[in-house]
Amino acid sequence: xxxxxxxxxxxxxxxxxxxxxxxxxxxxxxxxxxxxxxxxxxxxxxxxxxxxxxxxxxxxxxxxxxxxxxxxxxxxxxxxxxxxxxxxxxxxxxxxxxxxxxxxxxxxxxxxxxxxxxxxxxxxxxxxxxxxxxxxxxxxxxxxxxxxxxxxxxxxxxxxxxxxxxxxxxxxxxxxxxxxxxxxxxxxxxxxxxxxxxxxxxxxxxxxxxxxxxxxxxxxxxxxxxxxxxxxxxxxxxxxxxxxxxxxxxxxxxxxxxxxxxxxxxxxxxxxxxxxxxxxxxxxxxxxxxxxxxxxxxxxxxxxxxxxxxxxxxxxxxxxxxxxxxxxxxxxxxxxxxxxxxxxxxx
Amino acid sequence: xxxxxxxxxxxxxxxxxxxxxxxxxxxxxxxxxxxxxxxxxxxxxxxxxxxxxxxxxxxxxxxxxxxxxxxxxxxxxxxxxxxxxxxxxxxxxxxxxxxxxxxxxxxxxxxxxxxxxxxxxxxxxxxxxxxxxxxxxxxxxxxxxxxxxxxxxxxxxxxxxxxxxxxxxxxxxxxxxxxxxxxxxxxxxxxxxxxxxxxxxxxxxxxxxxxxxxxxxxxxxxxxxxxxxxxxxxxxxxxxxxxxxxxxxxxxxxxxxxxxxxxxxxxxxxxxxxxxxxxxxxxxxxxxxxxxxxxxxxxxxxxxxxxxxxxxxxxxxxxxxxxxxxxxxxxxxxxxxxxxxxxxxxx
Ligand SMILES: CC(C)[C@H](C(=O)O)[C@@H](O)C(=O)O
Ligand SMILES: CC(C)[C@H](C(=O)O)[C@@H](O)C(=O)O
Numbered sequence: 001x002x003x004x005x006x007x008x009x010x011x012x013x014x015x016x017x018x019x020x021x022x023x024x025x026x027x028x029x030x031x032x033x034x035x036x037x038x039x040x041x042x043x044x045x046x047x048x049x050x051x052x053x054x055x056x057x058x059x060x061x062x063x064x065x066x067x068x069x070x071x072x073x074x075x076x077x078x079x080x081x082x083x084x085x086x087x088x089x090x091x092x093x094x095x096x097x098x099x100x101x102x103x104x105x106x107x108x109x110x111x112x113x114x115x116x117x118x119x120x121x122x123x124x125x126x127x128x129x130x131x132x133x134x135x136x137x138x139x140x141x142x143x144x145x146x147x148x149x150x151x152x153x154x155x156x157x158x159x160x161x162x163x164x165x166x167x168x169x170x171x172x173x174x175x176x177x178x179x180x181x182x183x184x185x186x187x188x189x190x191x192x193x194x195x196x197x198x199x200x201x202x203x204x205x206x207x208x209x210x211x212x213x214x215x216x217x218x219x220x221x222x223x224x225x226x227x228x229x230x231x232x233x234x235x236x237x238x239x240x241x242x243x244x245x246x247x248x249x250x251x252x253x254x255x256x257x258x259x260x261x262x263x264x265x266x267x268x269x270x271x272x273x274x275x276x277x278x279x280x281x282x283x284x285x286x287x288x289x290x291x292x293x294x295x296x297x298x299x300x301x302x303x304x305x306x307x308x309x310x311x312x313x314x315x316x317x318x319x320x321x322x323x324x325x326x327x328x329x330x331x332x333x334x335x336x337x338x339x340x341x342x343x344x345x346x347x
Numbered sequence: 348x349x350x351x352x353x354x355x356x357x358x359x360x361x362x363x364x365x366x367x368x369x370x371x372x373x374x375x376x377x378x379x380x381x382x383x384x385x386x387x388x389x390x391x392x393x394x395x396x397x398x399x400x401x402x403x404x405x406x407x408x409x410x411x412x413x414x415x416x417x418x419x420x421x422x423x424x425x426x427x428x429x430x431x432x433x434x435x436x437x438x439x440x441x442x443x444x445x446x447x448x449x450x451x452x453x454x455x456x457x458x459x460x461x462x463x464x465x466x467x468x469x470x471x472x473x474x475x476x477x478x479x480x481x482x483x484x485x486x487x488x489x490x491x492x493x494x495x496x497x498x499x500x501x502x503x504x505x506x507x508x509x510x511x512x513x514x515x516x517x518x519x520x521x522x523x524x525x526x527x528x529x530x531x532x533x534x535x536x537x538x539x540x541x542x543x544x545x546x547x548x549x550x551x552x553x554x555x556x557x558x559x560x561x562x563x564x565x566x567x568x569x570x571x572x573x574x575x576x577x578x579x580x581x582x583x584x585x586x587x588x589x590x591x592x593x594x595x596x597x598x599x600x601x602x603x604x605x606x607x608x609x610x611x612x613x614x615x616x617x618x619x620x621x622x623x624x625x626x627x628x629x630x631x632x633x634x635x636x637x638x639x640x641x642x643x644x645x646x647x648x649x650x651x652x653x654x655x656x657x658x659x660x661x662x663x664x665x666x667x668x669x670x671x672x673x674x675x676x677x678x679x680x681x682x683x684x685x686x687x688x689x690x691x692x693x694x
Contacts, residue, residue: 081532081540083540086534116462133535138537146505149504150537150541152500152536153485153498154499156496157494157495158493159494184588186430186433188481189430191485191499193428193430194487194497216589218624220590220593221595224597242563246564246567248568
């Protein structure tokens with residue numbers, strides 16, 4: 001039997017709760033089909049308070065040998081500033097392993113009622129995941145003084161923009177053939193104009209894909225007014241971040257939004273994590289919705305080549321939600337939802 | 348009778364249609380109460396094609412003497428790139444006249460059905476309007492080559508951040524006492540961490556205002572999941588841009604979203620313009636919704652000190668929408684909606 005080596009980083013808050021749930025489902029899904037070895041790393045804000053860093057200096061090297069990384073959520077702002085915790089753990093992993101394609105599907109699961117009157121949408125967001133507005137380049141001058149200035153520089157490389165757009169075009173090709181590229185080139189005349197140019201260049205290579213160019217503001221409105229018109233959406237790191245929380249919202253909430261940080265050339269492990277954060281207020285209470293986390297397991301299985309098991313996990317999630325399990329906050333405990341998915345999987 | 352001198356810049360596309368409508372309503376509202384002189388400037392993409400610039404070199408100086416500026420919409424991407432047209436007209440006016448507070452109200456007008464199931468929200472977005480992500484600082488290196496890099500730098504000054512936050516705190520004080528400050532300080536560790544710090548400093552001066560800090564992604568989700576929890580929202584130039592299109596969406600569409608670019612110390616004219624763009628596809632067809640444009644007239648009147656007439660215009664808009672006029676695209680022509688508002692105003 002094939003064995004996968006998985007690195008687990010439950011992280012903070014409900015990251016721990018949903019990782020437990022996700023691993024239970026993974027165990028049930030694997031039974032009789034493949035084996036997996038998990039190594040759990042306690043890297044988190046608690047770890048930071050003890051060690052002065054979010055992960056050891058050789059953390060990245062430690063992770064490199066695994067087949068995949070599964071991460072719960074990172075952040076506990078009451079004790080560690082988010083800027084420190086995220087730049088110390090989640091963001092460096094995405095960059096170091098060239099997980100440049102962050103894939104986030106948005107549709108309503110059976111039985112789930114979203115906040116919109118609109119229902120029949122099926123959007124695949126492809127978010128650039130390694131550069132752009134998250135480059136971490138910048139600084140502060142005259143700190144604390146009246147004349148203080150803070151600058152933050154977005155850096156876009158041609159290679160970086162090209163590869164994510166290509167990825168988007170390929171996805172569009174395998175779906176409904178439509179790609180929406182999201183920028184803000186009316187206001188950001190260097191970075192976003194560049195992105196638009198690269199999009200136009202590549203479009204010539206994909207005559208079978210229709211391309212729309214939209215500004216992020218109009219796109220945010222569209223996600224709410226006419227989400228059914230969208231197929232594949234490709235966006236920069238920041239715009240993808242915003243649009244996918246919006247995508248999560250229209251699919252019923254952050255508890256339903258899965259995410260895969262993919263290194264498409266497989267030169268390093270990919271990482272799977274729900275879109276939601278650590279939600280300190282509900283941590284450890286057995287009330288977090290594990291569906292996003294379980295869906296992310298399905299994405300991981302698909303990436304590992306276990307397409308059939310992946311599909312089975314997704315069907316099991318939907319069998320549970322179709323019965324009304326986990327479709328609204330407060331309706332079921334984390335354990336109940338997990339058990340319902342496992343029951344459907346074993347049925 | 349008092350006379351106001353207004354500069355009109357209808358601009359492009361439906362900017363022209365809705366400016367006509369807005370001025371008709373202004374005429375009806377003014378009758379017997381005050382006079383106004385309008386000077387119309389043809390600055391637009393058409394003007395650009397003829398003169399090689401969006402406005403004359405002394406355009407800003409020409410506008411400086413007016414009591415207020417009314418702008419329709421700018422942009423005709425088929426002939427002039429948006430990055431050129433917007434950086435040549437709209438954005439420099441906002442900056443040159445220190446119109447640092449962009450005020451955008453979001454609520455459902457009587458009779459209008461939004462895309463959300465939620466209804467009872469009343470949000471006032473305060474957008475920083477002169478710096479940040481719209482600074483226009485950046486460049487491209489190795490243009491057109493494989494190793495090309497584009498950079499775009501957001502610049503935040505303490506004075507710039509402080510004044511918009513103060514404006515937000517004051518607005519919150521005069522409304523329901525709640526301010527939500529929107530950043531992305533978990534990813535942007537210079538600019539957004541700085542903004543958060545200034546927010547915390549100022550919060551101490553406004554003990555009567557409760558403050559929430561939210562990341563832009565979570566905030567976008569909240570606008571859709573629980574807009575009724577929001578009161579005053581204050582955000583950077585880009586985040587405010589995104590959130591106010593989202594605000595427009597939840598209030599039923601871009602046709603309903605008004606906007607005031609305010610210079611609070613009145614050292615230069617303020618500018619009033621609907622949030623929507625020039626919508627080339629429906630330009631000149633007498634089908635654009637003029638309500639956002641008319642609502643912006645109400646904001647202008649309020650700014651000019653005509654609070655009573657301003658309130659009358661807003662009531663007239665709502666009297667029309669309450670009767671079902673203009674509440675859905677395609678239902679009524681621009682002229683019909685304008686006439687209905689004027690009839691209500693004169694009733
Ligand atoms: C926690 C945060 C840094 C992260 C991001 O902005 O990428 C999260 O919002 C996400 O979407 O994965
Ligand atoms: C046209 C564009 C530059 C402008 C902006 O981004 O400010 C518009 O979207 C707005 O919201 O007023």
